[in-house]
Amino acid sequence: MAIEGALPMKEGNARFSQVEFVNRVFLGDALEVMRRIPGGSVDMIFADPPYNLMLQDPLYRPNQERFEGVSEEWDRFASFGEYDAFTESWLRECRRLLKEDGTIWAIGTYHNIFRVGKIMQDLGFWILNDVVWIKANPTPNFRGTRFNNAHETLIWAARDRESRYTFNYRTMKAYNDDLQMRSDWHIPVCQGKERVRIGGRKAHPTQKPEALLYRVITSCTKPGDIILDPFAGTGTTLAVAKRLGRRYIGIEKNEAYLRVCEERLRRTVPYPEDILPNRLEERPRRVPFGELIERGYILPGEFIYSPDRTYRATVMADATVTCGGLTGSIHRVSAQLLGKDANNGWHFWFVEREGTMVSIDELRQRAIRDGGEPPQQA
């Protein structure tokens, strides 16, 4: 088992430390290796488990050539029950490994995805989306017996219902020509130069396209995040993770696949940090109204006005404002003046500066631009 780069297993039940398990590919069974990794240490998991295809007879193309599908032993299970038990075991371990706010992706087809999704729900994962990968160039239905099976399904779920997961909404929107990224992704299957071949034959029967992983990883992780792929195969997830400046953990049971995987990772060069696609998600630090007073942008005792100067309120030292008999936050008082349940005070109130009205929201923008330090005291 002298696999270069693969870490030998620890004695007994000892678990790896982070420096040991990050940016590595392990040779071994997903379940057994996962058990050696401490809980709560992974930001995102991408899992492409066996589909349990249950193929019977060989399939021939219309020209009588034999279609080379998935004949591998690893896709064969004795029954639904056995597949379910396998699925529950690795999903349960995945859940342990995820950080509180971590998310998981699982991909499959109608052969297995319903069972996977059902078990994910039962284990407490909170499904955020199902995404359909629509193939531009699927394998046709050679016998004309069904609809052409032209898609696969991905399930994206958070560890818990309460997880405050990462979703790079603005990035994905920009990615999609400023329209919300939808749940249907049109991506070609993995072909051509990208397909890893050994001696002219495909190295792995189900290699996923890098474009798919690019979108997955970009959508829900940040640079530096730790991504686990328990069924690494030829390492598509890991290579894209590395390219995008994420850290990775791979597990692969098949030694031939693992070798492909490591060679591929050696050739993969990360993008420079400054072009990693996360800028759109860098939200400015929140500056509450009280901070404007602390930092001297507004002075206690000053007046703030409604847009048409109909209302005038006094700013108190504790960051409440008073107007007539009303006292409360800038939001609450403005809401009451307007007879509404809620209102955004930042856009309602103005102060006078050098003879003109200035929105307090504008002052807030200035405070953010000025940085964390309060302005010079007079």
Add this chain to the structure above:
Amino acid sequence: MAIEGALPMKEGNARFSQVEFVNRVFLGDALEVMRRIPGGSVDMIFADPPYNLMLQDPLYRPNQERFEGVSEEWDRFASFGEYDAFTESWLRECRRLLKEDGTIWAIGTYHNIFRVGKIMQDLGFWILNDVVWIKANPTPNFRGTRFNNAHETLIWAARDRESRYTFNYRTMKAYNDDLQMRSDWHIPVCQGKERVRIGGRKAHPTQKPEALLYRVITSCTKPGDIILDPFAGTGTTLAVAKRLGRRYIGIEKNEAYLRVCEERLRRTVPYPEDILPNRLEERPRRVPFGELIERGYILPGEFIYSPDRTYRATVMADATVTCGGLTGSIHRVSAQLLGKDANNGWHFWFVEREGTMVSIDELRQRAIRDGGEPPQQA
């Protein structure tokens, strides 16, 4: 319960006869009504089950008092369990009602479809396809927290693995500009005139577009087939079934929906029988090679040739052909000559007629056109 057109329930456990249950809409619980229908009497089922039973609205949660003090996990388990029990019960009854070769469709979203699909597999349904209905105009994700949920999933399954189900392959291919119909269907949501409204408000929250049902029904039923919709809602399935010359059975628990449904059916006019789309599936009578000899299109002792005249075989009186040392059917001999396991001899062999080469498949077409009678004997 004076619902016009709705049939009163029978006393006890008596079951309806076909004339009683066909082309009707029943007011009542899906399970209870299905139990009154004899088994093996339905060709196709389209089911759009409720999926908002759990974890959504406090009204539908399990009784708080009963589960007082239990953890979130138990609460979740209880809810999923309840939904699963409900799902299994109606699916089991559907399976009883289906003919041996019948098929079923179920539609849902990630909230419920994985559970539905898993239970279908467990009950013995054999999934043929999952189809994704991709919405041209989905509701946006207002909060920007996930991908825009722009699709729903349909599962199409046969009653058994061995079912010889109906799939109108050629019809669907023509429907799709002579390309195989794929598993991704791009159809707008139900809007505008098609959307049933009562007093300006939509009558039903999840009315499906007729285009979706049109494609479903066209793809896997024949005119006259009996189609069941156990959760009929506003009756989209039934109306399209009627329009396409299929028979229908509807079940709807909500009296307001049922009224909409029946009014809609009254307004629905079936297409004339002669334009119903099933012609492409009418396969011509099979004419075996021997019949061409019996009927004098080819004479025993004649030669037949491969396309490039490389090979020449002799037609024997028993409809075998011989070429060199090979003897067998037109198919077997052509396969052996080509070094393949199998080959279609109809497209391989030619005869000479008036100085030109004529495909024996062409002779077969003539024989079919000439009708069942052998040509006049000389």
Add this chain to the structure above:
DNA sequence: GTTGAGGGTGAATCCAAGG
């Protein structure tokens, strides 16, 4: 260099009838 023809290929639960 460009274009076009031709061949290869992809997670596939892929037949029906008759003896």
Add this chain to the structure above:
DNA sequence: CCCTTGGATTCACCCTCAA
């Protein structure tokens, strides 16, 4: 029931090679 046999059945994309 199983086994044999007839004969129906494919789309988009990528690569190579020739013109």
